Amino acid sequence: MSKDLISNQKARDFEAVLDECLSQIDKGESLEACVAQYPTLAAQLEPLLRLALRVKALRQEQVPSPVTLQAARQRFLREAAQLRSAQLDKARTSRVPWWVNLQALMRKSMAAVVLATLLLVVALSAGTIAASANSLPGDALYPVKRMTEEVQLLLTFDRQSKAQLVQKLDERRREEAKAIASSQRIAEMSFRGRVDSVDGVHWTIGGVPVRTSAETVIEEDVAVGAFVRVHLRSLSNGTLLAMRISVEPESVSPEPTASPIPTTSPTTTPTATPTPTEVPATAAPIQPPAPTSTPSPTPTSTPSATPSATATLIPPTPVPPREVKVRFEGRIEAIAADVWTIDGQLVRIDANTRIDEQEGTAAVGAMARVIAIRQQDGTLLAIEITIERAEQTPEQPFEFQGLIESFSPTQWIVGGHTLIITEDTLIEGTPHKGFLAEVKALRQSDGSLLAVHIFVRPPTEEVQFEGVIQSLGAEEWIVDGVTVRLDAETIVEGTPAVGSRVEVEGLLLPDGAVLARRIMVQPLPTATPAPMLEPTQMPTTAPTTAQRAAPPGVGQRPALRQVQLPLLAPPVSSTENPIVP
Amino acid sequence: MQPNGESALLERAREYDPAAIAEIYDRYSLRIYNYIYHRLGNAHLAEDLTASVFVRMLEAVRSSKAWRTSFSGWLYRIAHNLVVDHFRTGQQDRNVPLEDWPLASGEHPADVAERSLTQQRLRMAISQLTDAQSLVITLKFIEGMSNAEVAALTGKSQGAVKSLQFRGLAALRRLMDEEEL
Numbered sequence: 001m002s003k004d005l006i007s008n009q010k011a012r013d014f015e016a017v018l019d020e021c022l023s024q025i026d027k028g029e030s031l032e033a034c035v036a037q038y039p040t041l042a043a044q045l046e047p048l049l050r051l052a053l054r055v056k057a058l059r060q061e062q063v064p065s066p067v068t069l070q071a072a073r074q075r076f077l078r079e080a081a082q083l084r085s086a087q088l089d090k091a092r093t094s095r096v097p098w099w100v101n102l103q104a105l106m107r108k109s110m111a112a113v114v115l116a117t118l119l120l121v122v123a124l125s126a127g128t129i130a131a132s133a134n135s136l137p138g139d140a141l142y143p144v145k146r147m148t149e150e151v152q153l154l155l156t157f158d159r160q161s162k163a164q165l166v167q168k169l170d171e172r173r174r175e176e177a178k179a180i181a182s183s184q185r186i187a188e189m190s191f192r193g194r195v196d197s198v199d200g201v202h203w204t205i206g207g208v209p210v211r212t213s214a215e216t217v218i219e220e221d222v223a224v225g226a227f228v229r230v231h232l233r234s235l236s237n238g239t240l241l242a243m244r245i246s247v248e249p250e251s252v253s254p255e256p257t258a259s260p261i262p263t264t265s266p267t268t269t270p271t272a273t274p275t276p277t278e279v280p281a282t283a284a285p286i287q288p289p290a291p292t293s294t295p296s297p298t299p300t301s302t303p304s305a306t307p308s309a310t311a312t313l314i315p316p317t318p319v320p321p322r323e324v325k326v327r328f329e330g331r332i333e334a335i336a337a338d339v340w341t342i343d344g345q346l347v348r349i350d351a352n353t354r355i356d357e358q359e360g361t362a363a364v365g366a367m368a369r370v371i372a373i374r375q376q377d378g379t380l381l382a383i384e385i386t387i388e389r390a391e392q393t394p395e396q397p398f399e400f401q402g403l404i405e406s407f408s409p410t411q412w413i414v415g416g417h418t419l420i421i422t423e424d425t426l427i428e429g430t431p432h433k434g435f436l437a438e439v440k441a442l443r444q445s446d447g448s449l450l451a452v453h454i455f456v457r458p459p460t461e462e463v464q465f466e467g468v469i470q471s472l473g474a475e476e477w478i479v480d481g482v483t484v485r486l487d488a489e490t491i492v493e494g495t496p497a498v499g500s501r502v503e504v505e506g507l508l509l510p511d512g513a514v515l516a517r518r519i520m521v522q523p524l525p526t527a528t529p530a531p532m533l534e535p536t537q538m539p540t541t542a543p544t545t546a547q548r549a550a551p552p553g554v555g556q557r558p559a560l561r562q563v564q565l566p567l568l569a570p571p572v573s574s575t576e577n578p579i580v581p
Numbered sequence: 582m583q584p585n586g587e588s589a590l591l592e593r594a595r596e597y598d599p600a601a602i603a604e605i606y607d608r609y610s611l612r613i614y615n616y617i618y619h620r621l622g623n624a625h626l627a628e629d630l631t632a633s634v635f636v637r638m639l640e641a642v643r644s645s646k647a648w649r650t651s652f653s654g655w656l657y658r659i660a661h662n663l664v665v666d667h668f669r670t671g672q673q674d675r676n677v678p679l680e681d682w683p684l685a686s687g688e689h690p691a692d693v694a695e696r697s698l699t700q701q702r703l704r705m706a707i708s709q710l711t712d713a714q715s716l717v718i719t720l721k722f723i724e725g726m727s728n729a730e731v732a733a734l735t736g737k738s739q740g741a742v743k744s745l746q747f748r749g750l751a752a753l754r755r756l757m758d759e760e761e762l
Contacts, residue, residue: 076632084596
């Protein structure tokens, strides 16, 4: 092989040579033939190529046909369908037409209600109503089912029958909740029932197991035996997660004439004690049904034998008109057009919602303070959302390599990056200034880098040269313009002084300095003839500095024998590889 | 970089369009399965983790920041992270079940066992590389991709891929040497 070729070969980047060989092998060239083209690199090249072939051999292994991928596909698509359904639910609840919102209807005059519901019954075909009977929350026909029930209630005038119907509908809601849980569907719903048991976060209400969390709003003192309404969200694992539990009279009179309380104050609203996080809204109170619309004009028409028991009936669905103002803080988890998820709670946004972004942008991850109105259907309508803190960037993996600039038990600087070292940081190798380090770190939310794993790559290129000491320092000397670093393992033979001639043996660091393993100081020509062959420990080096007598014939070592420069000098600056996701 | 039609497909997937979701699964599941199998050498585990990859995809698909350049590269990264997690949490069983050893005809079981264990050591060593190195090594040598394909998937330049290829092989050699000592 000609000298020119060898020279070119040296000049080539080893990475490119390696890649070229791999490419040739891929095309059918033998490993040996490829290595033969680069004799000076053969020692480095060959083992890496052989290793690459071993890795490639993993590919040759027959991959067993996947057995369950098709079944997993079905599960995956079901999961997607549930997410899609939940997505559509959100959109639907935020765009309920006025005529479907029965609670809104209830707030209108009774005459209008009767008229509207009758129109709806006429409008809906019998087939649609029948088809809706088995629907569950989240199904397209579920609103039809609920509407039908409302009409049924409105058209039931006999109190006894109405009470039975209310119980039946309560039971139906509980059965729906169980069905939703067992089918592991995601939906939001509410039902009423008696608290059967409370065991930590595990409640049983009306025979339905429900789970509470720190976020569950429990209004008033709820004890076992209390009759409550629970608003909940079902999770894909079948858990029914309570969002709000409130005590509710098992039956109250929808008919003011039946009530022993005089119906003089139309502004009277049920006054359940709100939890500390909820305060009565300043919004306009809801008007109770007009007393004049009731069929019994006088209290005396009520049978006196059953003054309280028979006089108390309630439609099951509408919660007594109560709008409470809710304040809470939390992380924004999702932002859709008109529904945000904050701290696990769905919050509706409308045109009147004030969004204060002075402290940060409203984005997923930001911390927000919310003031919202809990509406009668259990949903939260935001009045004001204040962004308190901008998006908290989760810890981001961050990988790079760079030269060690300094290191201490708690902090290293590598490639210009300051790394926090903790007890959990795994450090492989012994750090030295100027050594190359491969770093895996986590970028924390405040931007600092927490070192997870540092691999110190020791230099392997040995150099030897002679020169004159230009400066002497505790850890660094300059010899003929070359920075020579000393550490605890550096052996210094003789007494160094500026101007002394020394022979340096050491390792070439990536930054061009030399980490000295041995420095032999040659006696100054003008010095006393007494030989300074006894090893003298450098006062500036660590006390553990090893010493040994200089071998005879130090002065006869070849001068300025610079070993070839490393072909694979890593980059002086750090290279970074942030990891996604 | 998105292949033709992939952007529209992903746009539909963001809305959980069932046809789009199914198409994504059909397009990538086998590739991801193969990738994970090659990394772990265990078919059952590969199938489980493949399912996890797609569940994670479903959770993240609505986020516009989920992937920056290459969707398939992003899937490989999820798969890679799951594999690394698997090794890191020490769930791997170094004893490969006998029935999982692929027996070539005429091959002595002892040879097969030896080969299988060597391969497992190699897989574990790959998992100890830096994330970027192990991804490049796997995509290049096990998945048989070109530098250009690896670059497109990982969002790096071809020069960076060559560099990671070298550093990865060098580190792998060191790890294997330590292992074999």
